[in-house]
Amino acid sequence: CEGEHMFSSPVPGHLTFLMIMHQASLLLMAGFLHLALANGVDQLSWFYRMHPLAIMDPDSTGGDCPAECDCPPTFSIAMYCNNRGMKQMPYIPSRMKYIYLQHNQITTISDEAFKNGTNLVWVMLHENQIVEIGKRAFANLVNLERLYLNGNNLTEVPSNIPNSLRDLHLSHNKIDKVSLNAFEGMENLTTLLLNYNVIQDMGSTLKGLKSLTLLDMSRNLLKKVPDGLPAMLHQLYLGFNSIETIPGNFFNQFTNLQYVRLSHNALTDKGIPPNAFNVTGLVELDLSFNKLERIPTVSTSLEHLYLQANQIKARGRRCKFE
Template structure:
């Protein structure tokens, strides 16, 4: 706006100079325009304030008040009265603290660990109590409990309806008389491939229906008392000596059919043997002699042991040809050395 005022002032000053210098011929309308009023500078008196205002209007001829334009321009350039809100600094992020519910008080000490106690009477055996049932550790199928190769160092409490127990290939060292207590349905116990070196004397006595005892590949030196109901006894590969087997240990076992005593330290055949016996394996022991009553009855020359068809005596320091009277009652000759 200041440049516009300066231009106007320059035009007015030029007109004043012309007036002061002297009269000029009258100015006529521009060429091409219709004849009209002659513009005569001499007829204008620019001394009054009103003339200045009329001159201002006649020059521009639009009747526009540039004071208003000046005011609008100045108003438009002024910054608004109210400044935009200053952005507030972002508050620092603090991790939300979770307050535990107050309805349950926090204990001052952690709870005591749960102990699996197998002592006392219970549903799953004489010492189960409130402990974990064996069937969660082993496999139980129709009365049979399979605990083979599970790292056991003792016989676990068994369900009362157990009929067959398989605890092979573990680390069991001793068998207690309470391990099979009250298991009246038990028919078979297989503890082959453990480290058993001792068993309580009466561990099997109360098992009146027991038919099979398999204790091969252990370290037994003394054989506990066995029930008369047994049908199969497997004691292969132990350390049994003749002193470790009770005198007449198998005499009254009227149902015994299979007796496996190979790879031990026996120095004689554990006679008398029941008439029900079908298989007798005694190979790889220290047996050196046989007697007339070992298999036969010297008082009854007509006695024939018909069931015993498989006798193994090989691997012993024994010449079976020297004892012909010991097996004259047998349907088949024993297998042996020399």
């Protein structure tokens, strides 16, 4: 039959051996990559280490690689300058799309710092000592998608952040104010991390972030829930603040909201309107470490409710589901 005919000719022994070795090599590389990711090693760094520089000529398209950095020829659009003790921004060849500058001692980013890096997609500047960023420093990075500035000494949100940005990490800084136009036009932003700052009020600065799904403002000095939160929110983290009240029907406007964390605030029964948390779709609600005396009404779709360290005294009382 046709099926027997298809497999009637044996594969030569040397070809079988090569096929087996090829498959084994692929599996081995996949295993190393999985192990690298599991241990927090950047996948691009791992790939670079697998191909030593000694066997290939460097790609100098758009400028030579700075002496203090590594630009792997196997991934010539990435520049690794992390953990080098650098105090100033290096020259950036125009071909670069990914630049890793984390864990250095950089204090200032001038308006000219990225003048040659207009193709950049990722900029990693976390864990430095940055106190000042030029108002036009990021203005020309029209392709930028990820900007990590967490773990620095910034006191305000940088100006002129590109509208192409999707992930913005500003946690672990000293930000105490956010201007009204700080996020203007950033309709592509999906993740905004502002936790571990000293922000007291956000005003309505978040109103235009139509694509925002994750907002983390935990461990600030907020006294109320930020106004104008985007309707697309999926995760809202406001723990470790000084929030006392929840606006009436506040959560009804979020059809995709599943995770809300309001632990370690100053919420009281009086500050929570009836049925405030009775919202279909909510999966996790953390109200622990507040001043609640009663268990609030929640939706039957809720899977995780945290109420420990409140002032709830009634025993044997069941949660109210509607």
